[in-house]
Structures are given as C-alpha cells and as structure tokens.
Amino acid sequence: MSNAYLTYAAKRLGQAVVVILLAYVFTFVVVSILPGDPITSVLRNPQNGFSEEEIAEIIAAQGLDKPIAVQLWNSLSGFLTGDLGVSMRSGRPVSTLIAEVLPSTLILASTGLAVAIILAMAVAYGTQFVPKRYGQGLLRGFPSLFLSVPNFVIGLVLIHVFGFQIGLFRVINPDSFWATLFAAIALGIPVSAQIAEVLIANLDREAEQEYAAVARSRGIGRARLFATHLLKPASLPVVTVVALTIGELLGGSLITETVFGRTGIGSLVQRSVSTQDLPVLQAVVSLGAVVFVIVNLIADLLYPLLDPRVKILGGKKRTPTTADEVSINTTKAVAS
Amino acid sequence: MASQNRLTNTLIHAITVPPSPQPVKPLLQVDGLSVSYGRQEVVRGVGFELGRGKSLALIGESGSGKSTIARAVLRLLPSGASASGQLTFEGQDLLALPERRFRPLRGRAIGFVPQDPGNALNPVRTIGAQAMEAAALTEEPSAAIRKALILETFSQVGLENPQRVYDSYPHQLSGGMLQRVLIGLAVLPRPALLVADEPTSALDVTIQKRILDLLSRLQSDLDISLLLITHDLAIAAERTDSLVVLKNGVVQETGRTSAVFSSPNSAYARKLHADVPALNPDRYARLRDPALRLRNAGEAPKIDVSSVTKTFTVDGKVLTAVNDVSFAVPAGTTHALVGESGSGKTTTIRLLLGLEEPDHGEISVAGERLSGRSPQSLRSAWRHLQLVYQNPFTSLDPTWSVENLVREPLDRFKIGSPKERAQQVREALANVGLGEHLLARKPSALSGGQRQRVAIARSLVLKPDVIVLDEPTSALDVSVQADIVEVLLSLQAKLGLTYIFVSHDLALVRQLAHTVSVMQRGSIVEHGAVADIFSNPQHPYTATLLQSIPSGVTASVPAVPQKSRHILREERIA
Numbered sequence: 001m002s003n004a005y006l007t008y009a010a011k012r013l014g015q016a017v018v019v020i021l022l023a024y025v026f027t028f029v030v031v032s033i034l035p036g037d038p039i040t041s042v043l044r045n046p047q048n049g050f051s052e053e054e055i056a057e058i059i060a061a062q063g064l065d066k067p068i069a070v071q072l073w074n075s076l077s078g079f080l081t082g083d084l085g086v087s088m089r090s091g092r093p094v095s096t097l098i099a100e101v102l103p104s105t106l107i108l109a110s111t112g113l114a115v116a117i118i119l120a121m122a123v124a125y126g127t128q129f130v131p132k133r134y135g136q137g138l139l140r141g142f143p144s145l146f147l148s149v150p151n152f153v154i155g156l157v158l159i160h161v162f163g164f165q166i167g168l169f170r171v172i173n174p175d176s177f178w179a180t181l182f183a184a185i186a187l188g189i190p191v192s193a194q195i196a197e198v199l200i201a202n203l204d205r206e207a208e209q210e211y212a213a214v215a216r217s218r219g220i221g222r223a224r225l226f227a228t229h230l231l232k233p234a235s236l237p238v239v240t241v242v243a244l245t246i247g248e249l250l251g252g253s254l255i256t257e258t259v260f261g262r263t264g265i266g267s268l269v270q271r272s273v274s275t276q277d278l279p280v281l282q283a284v285v286s287l288g289a290v291v292f293v294i295v296n297l298i299a300d301l302l303y304p305l306l307d308p309r310v311k312i313l314g315g316k317k318r319t320p321t322t323a324d325e326v327s328i329n330t331t332k333a334v335a336s
Numbered sequence: 337m338a339s340q341n342r343l344t345n346t347l348i349h350a351i352t353v354p355p356s357p358q359p360v361k362p363l364l365q366v367d368g369l370s371v372s373y374g375r376q377e378v379v380r381g382v383g384f385e386l387g388r389g390k391s392l393a394l395i396g397e398s399g400s401g402k403s404t405i406a407r408a409v410l411r412l413l414p415s416g417a418s419a420s421g422q423l424t425f426e427g428q429d430l431l432a433l434p435e436r437r438f439r440p441l442r443g444r445a446i447g448f449v450p451q452d453p454g455n456a457l458n459p460v461r462t463i464g465a466q467a468m469e470a471a472a473l474t475e476e477p478s479a480a481i482r483k484a485l486i487l488e489t490f491s492q493v494g495l496e497n498p499q500r501v502y503d504s505y506p507h508q509l510s511g512g513m514l515q516r517v518l519i520g521l522a523v524l525p526r527p528a529l530l531v532a533d534e535p536t537s538a539l540d541v542t543i544q545k546r547i548l549d550l551l552s553r554l555q556s557d558l559d560i561s562l563l564l565i566t567h568d569l570a571i572a573a574e575r576t577d578s579l580v581v582l583k584n585g586v587v588q589e590t591g592r593t594s595a596v597f598s599s600p601n602s603a604y605a606r607k608l609h610a611d612v613p614a615l616n617p618d619r620y621a622r623l624r625d626p627a628l629r630l631r632n633a634g635e636a637p638k639i640d641v642s643s644v645t646k647t648f649t650v651d652g653k654v655l656t657a658v659n660d661v662s663f664a665v666p667a668g669t670t671h672a673l674v675g676e677s678g679s680g681k682t683t684t685i686r687l688l689l690g691l692e693e694p695d696h697g698e699i700s701v702a703g704e705r706l707s708g709r710s711p712q713s714l715r716s717a718w719r720h721l722q723l724v725y726q727n728p729f730t731s732l733d734p735t736w737s738v739e740n741l742v743r744e745p746l747d748r749f750k751i752g753s754p755k756e757r758a759q760q761v762r763e764a765l766a767n768v769g770l771g772e773h774l775l776a777r778k779p780s781a782l783s784g785g786q787r788q789r790v791a792i793a794r795s796l797v798l799k800p801d802v803i804v805l806d807e808p809t810s811a812l813d814v815s816v817q818a819d820i821v822e823v824l825l826s827l828q829a830k831l832g833l834t835y836i837f838v839s840h841d842l843a844l845v846r847q848l849a850h851t852v853s854v855m856q857r858g859s860i861v862e863h864g865a866v867a868d869i870f871s872n873p874q875h876p877y878t879a880t881l882l883q884s885i886p887s888g889v890t891a892s893v894p895a896v897p898q899k900s901r902h903i904l905r906e907e908r909i910a
Contacts, residue, residue: 210455213412217448218469218521219439233460308505309459 009301016297023289024079027282028072062086079286085279089272094283097268104175105264108183108256109249115188116249117242120195124234127200128207128226143197146189151252155186155259174262183260187252191245198241202234236307243299250288361427363388363528363561364409369421371404371413371585379404379585381421384578388528391555391562393572393593395608396582397813398784402565403451404585406533409563410448411438426528443473447522447560449532449551453514453539457506463517464502473525485524493520493550512543516550523554530555533565540676541840545884548575567813569605570614573597573888581605597888611818614843614885617870619818623825624670624848636703637664638802638834639671639688644697646683657683659858660697665851667801670828670835672845672866674881675855681838684855685804688836689723690714702801719749722795723804727811728787732779738765739775742793749798764793767830768823785816789823796827804836809844821848843885846870854878 044055059065063074078085084094126139146154162168162182169178206212207230215229216222250265257266265284272280304310362385371379379401386392394402408419411430423430426445430438442448450456457466464486471482483502490498493516506514515535522530532551536544552575555562566572572579572593579596581589581604589602600606610616646658658680665671673681686692688699690706699706701721706714722745725731732741742764746757762772768789779787788808795803805824809817825848827833839845845852846866853863854877862875873879 208414210450210452211458213407214448214450214456214518215458215466215469216412217410217442217446217450219441219443219473220469221439229458229461233458236460307460309507 005304008304012297012300016293019293020286020290021076023293024076024286025072027285027289028075031278031282032068032071075282079283084283087272087277087280089275089277089280094279097280098265098283098287101264101268104262105253105257105266107180108187108262108264109253111180111184112187112191112249112253112256113242113245115184116192116195116245119188119192120199120238123192123196124199124203125226128203128230129222140200143193143200146193147197149190151186151190152255152259154189155183155256158182158186159260171261174260179260179262183256183262186259187249187256190252191248194245194248195238195241199234199238202237203230206230206234232306236303239299239302239306243296246295247288247292250291360387362386363390363426364563365422365424366405366409367422367424369405369408369419369423371401371408371417371419373414373417377585379408379419382580382582382585382587384580384587384590386529386561386563386578388561389555389559390578391564391576392578392580393564393566393576394580394582395566395569395572397567397815399584400582401585402567402582403533405582406448406531406563406565409529409531410442410446411435412448443470443522443527444525445528447525447527447530449515449519449522449530449535451534451537453511453518454506456518457514459506461505462502463504463506463509467502467517467521467524470521470524486520489520489524490517493517493523493554494546495520511539512547515539515543515547519547519550519554523558523560526558527560529561529563531563531565534567535564536571537567541842542676542880542884545886548886551575567815568612568886569597569608569814570612570886570888574886581608607815611815612843612888613814613817613821613841613847614887617843617846620821620825620847623822623829624850635667638667638702639663639665639836640698640700641684641688642698644684644687644694644699646687646692646694656858658687658694661853661855661858661860662697663851663853663860663863665834665836667834668828668832669850670837670848672837672839672849672852673855674839674842674845674852676840678857679855680858681855682806683858685723685806685836685838689721689804690717719798720801721804722798722800722802723806724788724791724795724808726807728779728784728791729811731791732787734779736778737775738770738777738779738782738790741779741790742797745794745798751798760797761793764797765790767796767827768793783816784812785819788812788816788820792820792823792827796831799831800833802834802836804838806838807840808837810839810841817844824848842870842881854881 044050050058063071066074075085082095084098086092087094087097090097123139123142127136130136130139159171159182162178163171169176169182171179173179174183203226207225212225212229215225220229253264254266254269256262257264258270265287268280269284271277272284364386366385367383369379369382370377378399382401382405384392384394394405396402404413404417407413409423409425409430413419419431421431425441430441433441457463464483467486467490468479468482471486474482474485476482476485487498487502490501495501495513495516501509501513501517509517519535530551535551536547539547548571551562551564554560562576564572564576576593579589579591579593580587581596581600581602583604588604589596589600596605597609600609610619613619641664642662644658644661645656647654647656649655661680661684663671673684675681683692687694688701688706690709694707697707701717704717706717709717736744739758739761742761743757746752746760751757752760761775765772765774770786770789770793774782774786774790779790782790792803792808808824809820812820821844824835828835835849837845837849849866851864852866852869853860854869854875855861856877862869862873862878869878870882873882
C-alpha cells in the first residue's frame with residue numbers, strides 16, 4: 001500500500017462525499033421547486049379533517065414556513081446525522097421505515113448481482129469454448145437478446161413457469177428461498193447481459209493479443225490460457241460495468257419487487273409516490289445516490305490494485321523523453 | 337528451383353563430409369506448405385529444410401507469408417486459416433498431429449521468440465508468473481529449483497538483476513529487456529528448434545545487435561536450430577546458414593546464405609539486396625548530392641538551433657531532456673538527428689516545432705525566431721514547418737478519405753478557393769507518386785507505403801520550406817522504405833526542401849542525409865558532414881552505433897566475389 005495510493009484513495013473518498021452532498025441538495029431543490037404544494041394538499045384533504053390552525057401548527061413544527069435555504073440546511077444537517085425526517089403518511093421516522101424494508105431489497109439486489117455475474121461468466125466462458133456447431137452463436141446472441149427484454153417480462157414468465165406450472169414457489173409467500181431466487185434471476189438476467197457483452201468482447205480481444213499466442217507457444221492449453229491469462233485482463237473493464245449496473249439493480253429491484261409482490265424499497269417508493277410522501281422519497285433518492293457513489297468508489301479504489309499498469313496520476317507534467325512509455329501506459333489504462 | 341538448390345547443397349555436403357551410411361535427416365523439413373485465410377492463399381507450395389543446430393532465414397517483405405510460415409510451424413495460425421502440405425519435425429508430420437499430441441511439443445521442442453516484446457507478455461501478470469509456465473516444461477518437480485533455473489536463465493541472457501526482473505510487470509521493463517526475457521523463456525526448456533519472428537524489428541539498432549548476438553550465441557552454445565524470420569537481408573546474411581527468399585507466399589530463391597547474398601539469382605532477391613541501406617550507402621548519391629552544389633556559401637542557415645536546453649521535472653527529479661544542443665541546417669539540405677530512444681531526439685524536434693518552449697537557447701527557422709512567440713504568430717511559422725510522423729498506421733484518421741486528409745491543412749489555413757484546394761491536393765499527391773484514383777480511399781484501403789506517401793503529401797500541401805521527418809520509415813519494410821526515401825529525395829531535389837531527419841538507423845542516414853548530429857542522453861556528442869562522421873567517428877558512442885549496423889558480414893562467411901568484398905571492407909571501416 002504505497003503512499004501515492006493512500007493519497008489517491010483519500011482524494012477519491014473526498015470527491016465521493018462531495019458528490020453525495022450535491023446529490024442530496026439537488027433532489028431537495030428539485031422537490032422544492034416542483035409545481036403544486038403536496039404538503040398542504042395532503043393536509044387540506046378533507047378526509048384528514050385538519051383545521052387551518054392545526055395546518056399552520058404542523059407546518060411551523062416541520063419548519064416548512066422558513067426560507068428555503070434554512071430548510072435545506074436543517075434537512076442537510078439531519079441527513080448527515082442520520083435523521084431523515086418523518087413520513088408524512090404514517091408519521092413514523094423515515095429511517096425506521098427504510099430500515100424495515102432495506103434488508104429485503106439488499107438480499108434481492110445482491111443475489112441478483114451474484115446471479116448476473118455467474119451467468120455472465122458462464123455465457124462468456126461458453127463463447128470461448130463451445131464449438132460453433134454446438135450453439136456458440138446462440139451464446140453470443142445472449143447479451144443483445146436479454147438487453148432488449150424488460151425484466152418485468154422475464155419476471156412474469158418465471159412466475160408463470162416456475163410458480164404456477166412447476167410450483168417451485170408460492171406466489172403468496174414471496175420471501176421463501178425459491179421465490180427470492182427467481183426474483184433475483186429476473187433481476188439479474190438483464191444486468192448479466194450487460195456484463196457478458198463487455199466480457200465477451202474483451203475475451204475475444206485478449207485472445208487475439210500477441211501474448212496469448214506466445215503463452216500458447218509455451219505449451220499452455222486453451223483452458224489454462226483462459227483461466228490464467230485472459231480472464232483477468234478481460235475482467236478489468238467489467239469492474240466498471242458492474243459498478244454502473246448497480247443503478248440498474250436498484251431500479252430493477254423496484255420493478256421486480258412489485259412483480260413478485262415483495263415488500264422492499266420498491267414497494268415503499270411506490271406507496272410514497274402515490275401519496276406524495278416527500279421526506280421518504282427524498283431519503284430514498286439520497287440513499288440511492290449514496291449506494292451508487294460508494295460502489296463506484298470501491299471500483300475506483302480496486303482498479304489500481306488489479307491492474308499494475310494503472311498509474312495513479314497526480315497531475316504531474318509528463319516528459320517527452322519518457323513520453324512513449326507514459327502515453328502507452330495511460331492509453332492502456334484509459335482503454336481498459 | 338528449390339529442389340535444385342537442395343541438390344546443390346547435398347552435393348556440397350557430399351564433397352566436404354564423407355557420406356554416412358544413413359543420411360542425417362533434417363530437424364525440420366517443409367514440403368509443399370500452403371496456407372490460406374478463407375479463400376485467399378497467402379503461402380503457396382513452400383519447401384525448405386533446416387538441419388539440427390543450423391540456422392535458416394525466411395526473408396521477405398510484409399505480406400510475403402514469412403510470419404505465416406512461422407505460425408504454421410508452431411500451429412498458432414489464427415482461426416480461419418488452413419494449412420496443407422507437410423511439416424516434418426523430428427520425423428512427425430506436425431500438421432497431421434492432433435492438438436493434444438502437438439501441444440507437448442510447444443515450448444519443449446519448439447520455442448518461439450515473437451516480434452514485438454512489448455505485447456508478448458501478459459500485462460497484468462508478473463514476469464515470474466509467466467516464466468514459471470516455461471519452467472514447468474522442464475518437468476522439474478521442485479518449485480524452488482524451477483525458480484533458480486529461471487533466474488539463472490535470466491542472467492544467461494544478460495539481464496543484470498534477475499530477481500528484480502522476476503518480480504516486475506512487463507510495463508516496468510524496456511523493450512530490449514523484455515526481448516531478453518522472452519528469449520530466455522524460449523530457450524529455458526532447451527527446445528531443438530527456435531522460431532524467431534523478426535525478434536528485433538521493434539528495437540533500437542544497438543539493442544538489435546545485442547539481441548541478435550545473444551540469439552547466435554545461445555544457438556551455438558545450446559545446439560538449437562534457428563528459424564529466423566526477417567525483412568532485413570543484412571541481418572539474415574550475418575546470422576544464418578541458409579536462406580529462403582519469399583514473395584507473395586512463393587519461394588523466390590533458396591540456398592546457402594553466403595551464396596544468395598553474394599550473387600542473388602532471382603530479381604526479387606537482387607531488389608531486396610539493393611533496398612538494404614547498409615549494403616548500398618551510395619544508392620541515392622545521384623539524388624542527394626546535387627543539393628550540396630546548389631548551396632551558396634554565404635547564405636544564412638535555414639534552421640538555426642543554438643544552445644537549447646530543456647528540462648522536465650518528473651516525480652521531483654529534474655531530468656535534462658535536451659542539454660545545450662546546437663546545430664544549423666543550410667537550406668535545401670538534410671540534417672539527421674541520430675540516437676537511441678531517450679536520447680532527446682524527440683524533444684529536440686518538439687522544440688523545433690514550437691510544441692515545447694526551451695528553457696535556454698534560441699531556435700530560428702528561415703531567420704524567424706521561434707521562442708517566446710504567441711501561438712497566433714507561431715501558426716504562421718508552422719505553415720513553413722511541417723511534420724511527417726513516424727507511424728502512418730496511426731497518424732492518419734481512419735475515418736477520413738485521402739482527399740480530406742491531404743486537404744485539411746489548406747482548410748485550416750483557409751488557403752485558396754475550394755477549387756484551388758482540390759487542385760493543390762492533386763498536385764501534392766502527384767508529387768508523392770499517388771494517382772487520383774486514391775482520392776476517395778480510406779487509409780485502411782492503402783498499404784503502409786501509400787499511407788506514408790499520403791502523410792508526406794499532407795505535409796507538402798502547404799508548400800513548406802522545412803519538413804521534419806520523425807523516423808518516417810521505421811514502421812515500414814525495407815523495400816517500402818526504399819520507395820519512401822526515393823520520394824523524399826526527389827522532392828528535395830525538385831522543391832529545394834530542407835529536411836530534419838530523425839532516425840536511429842545510421843545506415844539510412846548515410847544514404848540520404850548531408851549532415852548529422854549524434855545525440856546521447858540529451859547532448860550532441862558528435863556532429864558534422866555524414867561522410868566524415870561515417871568514415872572517421874570520433875566519439876565512442878558513434879562508433880558503437882556504427883558497429884551496430886548489420887552489414888551482412890559474418891566471421892564464417894566464405895569467399896565473396898571481388899566487387900562485394902570491396903564494398904564490405906568499406907562497411908567495416910565505416
């Protein structure tokens with residue numbers, strides 16, 4: 001762990017914190033300038049039966065009569081200390097609401113990611129080893145096929161086949177092992193298509209490289225070539241892709257939860273959107289930003305450790321005497 | 337023809353060696369080898385044989401099929417290629433063997449040294465991890481002994497710090513070191529045959545000599561047969577016993593190297609011989625020398641670089657890339673900057689082109705000072721100062737047509753009407769010998785030589801006085817190089833251009849330059865007229881560079897005809 005790496009890591013961490021704060025401020029501002037006043041419209045709903053005095057009291061208690069900058073400050077300092085406000089619909093703390101449903105979503109998303117990676121690896125492996133006459137082309141078609149199928153369709157098909165026809169799981173018990181697994185499969189397939197696409201292209205490219213031929217000239221068999229030589233350089237860009245698909249996994253899990261009838265962040269969001277429960281929405285969006293930033297931070301920190309060619313560039317002027325080497329290194333790093 | 341030569345060889349053997357009761361079979365015998373990629377046949381009916389402990393060169397330009405033959409011997413042809421014929425190695429037909437029976441031969445019996453050491457090792461694995469693969473072929477059970485074997489091999493191939501090399505990643509080593517590693521890995525399992533595919537074409541000239549020396553030494557020490565693929569006849573002549581000359585996948589000539597080298601029979605072998613700069617120092621004298629006569633004695637130099645210094649700071653260390661460099665170039669002549677990678681040549685031309693500001697010193701072109709000027713006023717200077725880049729395979733935008741590529745400078749400087757521009761583009765292309773039918777082509781549809789001609793046309797179109805040529809032929813074959821040199825020299829004679837010619841190839845410099853500066857570690861160690869420097873080098877570094885030029889002379893080369901011996905003696909003195 002070199003000094004340069006620690007400096008780099010600290011820098012990236014600082015940037016990540018700034019991004020999270022900006023994302024929070026951005027959502028806050030967007031919600032505040034949205035047309036219509038969801039708060040008073042909820043409060044004024046005759047069914048709730050609040051009087052004007054009571055409404056004014058609630059608004060004052062929530063600090064909603066203060067200038068927007070003060071509201072932002074209060075909200076932001078609450079966010080930083082873990083206080084996400086109170087749900088307007090149920091009156092319970094938002095953090096509690098999220099804590100209730102988060103584990104279910106985390107289980108679904110991480111299983112989905114595992115499914116996606118395993119499936120992508122298997123498909124990519126197949127494209128390198130399955131002979132053309134035994135359906136290599138079919139495997140190569142996998143990414144474009146499943147990228148174009150929405151995951152709720154995959155979910156519905158899975159429920160129909162494995163839930164109703166085969167009866168592996170019961171749709172009314174969505175938290176059972178099989179139901180979770182199939183939900184994760186529905187979630188993971190489109191994500192795996194993205195990973196597989198990059199992985200296959202990279203494996204093909206690496207297999208064409210001179211070093212692969214030279215390694216084979218040392219008597220390395222194809223299976224060992226794949227495992228010891230090609231897989232690692234081909235997987236490096238996949239780290240970036242996986243980090244980017246986290247967004248897809250989060251978004252996809254909202255849909256998948258609805259399709260499979262699971263309680264999770266998805267169902268919470270769905271309810272909060274339909275009731276315009278702003279504190280909950282603001283918290284969920286910020287949470288999404290946090291997860292996304294953290295995952296990408298991990299990818300960035302992992303990269304120099306995985307690829308020895310990646311130089312941690314500290315804004316130093318490059319020298320033309322070593323320009324060839326420097327530019328080769330940086331272009332390689334950029335390319336991969 | 338091939339069989340006739342083989343017959344002659346056999347006869348020679350019959351005279352020198354007493355006939356043994358059982359004729360010794362060659363280690364590798366190739367008969368009627370044809371290779372095609374899809375429908376295109378790239379190697380046609382090639383036959384040759386290589387005896388145990390002997391060396392053979394496959395020589396030809398790119399596209400001649402020489403590398404394809406090497407890959408066929410290793411059975412590393414890309415998918416989609418099919419080979420037919422017979423490749424008999426130690427009595428087995430390599431092409432008929434199933435993969436699982438061939439694989440044990442790879443590395444153990446047939447070693448491979450690739451062309452570009454920079455791409456020949458896995459970039460994300462350490463050298464040691466990859467060396468272990470070669471060491472595993474020795475069947476040595478102890479990992480400690482295998483490692484010791486690797487380190488021993490590394491020092492055998494002249495790597496100074498074997499343990500450091502073992503722990504390094506490929507990008508941390510220089511090209512020469514990587515090639516040593518690769519040669520070490522190839523010879524470590526003691527193969528009977530070593531296939532070396534242009535092992536030095538990606539390396540500097542001095543390193544090239546050391547690597548070739550190493551290969552020759554290992555070959556004789558370890559009694560390995562060497563199949564050397566090269567495009568340089570001089571290298572083949574220095575290093576091999578017999579020679580196979582290839583063109584378009586067909587054998588043009590075979591025989592003992594000394595015989596083919598001294599009196600080539602085929603027209604193509606003669607052309608190859610004529611295209612090697614080292615063997616024909618005066619080939620372009622007719623084109624080159626008149627420029628000197630045109631020169632007026634009192635005229636101010638076209639380019640004047642005086643006491644220029646440039647330093648860079650890398651990781652807190654001050655690095656002097658160019659140190660107190662001065663030279664002057666008279667109009668209409670060629671000045672060569674010579675040196676190895678890292679000698680400061682590139683920085684010097686970057687300074688000359690105004691891409692870097694010198695720390696000290698002054699540069700003027702056609703009497704105009706370049707340093708300390710605004711980018712705006714530099715723009716006008718650039719019109720008179722053009723660059724031809726090293727690698728035409730990367731310097732041209734692949735999505736542009738030839739016409740657009742050549743017209744772009746005119747568009748940038750808003751010169752003439754569209755009609756005039758089109759006319760100037762055609763003129764520039766005609767000047768470099770390219771026809772109008774190429775106007776709509778993309779670079780990918782051009783050969784390497786054509787691409788470099790397009791690059792030259794692009795620099796010509798603004799009618800500059802000075803063209804900076806940054807190793808303009810180093811990415812090209814010997815024969816293509818000869819064409820480009822001819823184009824450059826006729827342009828100089830016709831248009832009176834002044835060239836700055838950057839190169840590490842002294843033989844080429846001798847052919848086309850008038851004056852030369854030899855650079856080492858940022859300083860000019862020697863400069864003067866080409867003829868003087870080459871006949872009487874003062875600095876030891878210049879002498880080393882001159883000795884590195886492959887001359888086609890080996891200690892074991894038998895008698896050569898009178899005329900070429902005379903030329904060769906001059907070589908040696910030079």
